[in-house]
Amino acid sequence: MNHWYSPTSLINTGVVSVTIVVFAFLVAQALCVNATSLQASPLHLPIVENRVQDSSTNQQIRAFQTKPTRKQILAMKFEDLSALSLEELTALSTIVGVSSVDELLKLLVSTASKSNETVNDAPGIVSVITAREIELFGAQTLADVLNYVVAVQLYSSSSFQSNFTLRGDLIRRNE
Amino acid sequence: MIKTPFPKRQPPRFYTPLAMMHFLALILMLGGMRVSAQQGLFESLYILKMTALVRHPVERTSGEYVIGVVGSPDISAQLDRLLTGKKVGEQAIKVRLFDEIAGLTSCHIIFLPDQYSKKLMRVLDAVRGKPVLIITKGVGMAREGSHISILASGEKKFEINKKAAESVGLRLHDDLLRLSTLVEGGTQ
Numbered sequence: 001m002n003h004w005y006s007p008t009s010l011i012n013t014g015v016v017s018v019t020i021v022v023f024a025f026l027v028a029q030a031l032c033v034n035a036t037s038l039q040a041s042p043l044h045l046p047i048v049e050n051r052v053q054d055s056s057t058n059q060q061i062r063a064f065q066t067k068p069t070r071k072q073i074l075a076m077k078f079e080d081l082s083a084l085s086l087e088e089l090t091a092l093s094t095i096v097g098v099s100s101v102d103e104l105l106k107l108l109v110s111t112a113s114k115s116n117e118t119v120n121d122a123p124g125i126v127s128v129i130t131a132r133e134i135e136l137f138g139a140q141t142l143a144d145v146l147n148y149v150v151a152v153q154l155y156s157s158s159s160f161q162s163n164f165t166l167r168g169d170l171i172r173r174n175e
Numbered sequence: 176m177i178k179t180p181f182p183k184r185q186p187p188r189f190y191t192p193l194a195m196m197h198f199l200a201l202i203l204m205l206g207g208m209r210v211s212a213q214q215g216l217f218e219s220l221y222i223l224k225m226t227a228l229v230r231h232p233v234e235r236t237s238g239e240y241v242i243g244v245v246g247s248p249d250i251s252a253q254l255d256r257l258l259t260g261k262k263v264g265e266q267a268i269k270v271r272l273f274d275e276i277a278g279l280t281s282c283h284i285i286f287l288p289d290q291y292s293k294k295l296m297r298v299l300d301a302v303r304g305k306p307v308l309i310i311t312k313g314v315g316m317a318r319e320g321s322h323i324s325i326l327a328s329g330e331k332k333f334e335i336n337k338k339a340a341e342s343v344g345l346r347l348h349d350d351l352l353r354l355s356t357l358v359e360g361g362t363q
Contacts, residue, residue, distance in 0.1 A: 019196055019197065020196070023196045023199065026199075078216060078219075078220070078257055081216070081217075081220055082220060082223060085224075085350075086221070086224040086225075086228065086350060086351065086354060087350070087353075087354055089217065089220050089221065089224065090332040090354055092217075093217045093332065094332075096217070
């Protein structure tokens with residue numbers, strides 16, 4: 001007889017619960033990674049010389065003037081990367097972007113304290129919109145960006161002006 | 176009908192999705208490890224590039240070029256694997272792990288991983304006045320006295336305390352300064 005409260009059932013239930021929690025965390029982390037890896041139309045990111053090892057000769061380095069994808073960068077080897085300048089490396093690391101919740105919390109923001117600090121340390125409610133996200137949104141105007149921020153609601157009164165409310169209060173007219 | 180003492184039981188129906196979730200979780204974990212490894216790779220590359228962009232006094236330009244890592248065997252092993260065999264001028268790079276603060280003055284560069292950033296003051300005391308480049312990770316570390324701090328995000332990837340570095344006889348190349356936010360502070 002196998003009651004729901006038998007030791008075997010309880011262990012099974014525990015295993016399922018732990019698995020679901022771990023799985024959800026990993027999915028969230030993977031989504032965080034993938035969200036930064038998607039490539040859209042370039043806006044302000046620098047175009048760097050992309051060197052990829054040629055698989056046919058496995059020695060020759062070929063270079064072409066396009067912005068490398070995150071996947072390409074992750075596939076590059078140390079020797080290829082060490083041939084690049086520090087400036088090119090910093091540009092590549094920007095494309096690799098934020099990879100974990102921990103790093104997301106280390107993003108720098110400038111708030112009322114007028115100095116760089118992490119999202120955790122900032123004395124205020126902070127919504128961070130990265131350049132990568134603006135690319136992904138395909139935003140052309142400030143209104144396009146603000147539309148994606150929680151608790152900000154926009155509505156247009158004409159073609160050239162839009163009003164927005166922040167957490168329920170109508171605070172500004174954007175013309 | 177014979178009743179067997181151990182009747183064959185059907186496995187619960189949630190076993191199949193459970194196995195699939197375990198499999199997917201394994202794939203996701205492997206993907207995450209790959210990204211982390213690549214970011215550690217960038218830190219190693221930054222340190223390698225800084226060996227060329229930071230000039231030590233003449234008396235430190237012979238013998239081995241020692242990069243010391245405080246506390247973290249994993250990071251030390253990775254740097255050792257990637258950088259050993261490289262040269263800074265005529266000096267061969269040697270990576271050493273330091274569990275204790277003693278002996279740090281023999282280093283050209285000290286890398287303090289973010290999980291050991293609380294040891295910064297002790298490191299600064301140990302190498303005070305010596306031409307040893309101290310590299311840390313995270314915001315505000317250069318204001319506390321490290322010479323270069325690698326940032327996780329932002330337009331500028333480094334914070335540099337130029338005054339602290341120059342006070343111990345280190346010269347920083349303009350190419351490095353151009354890519355960095357200059358800060359002041361610390362007790363060097």
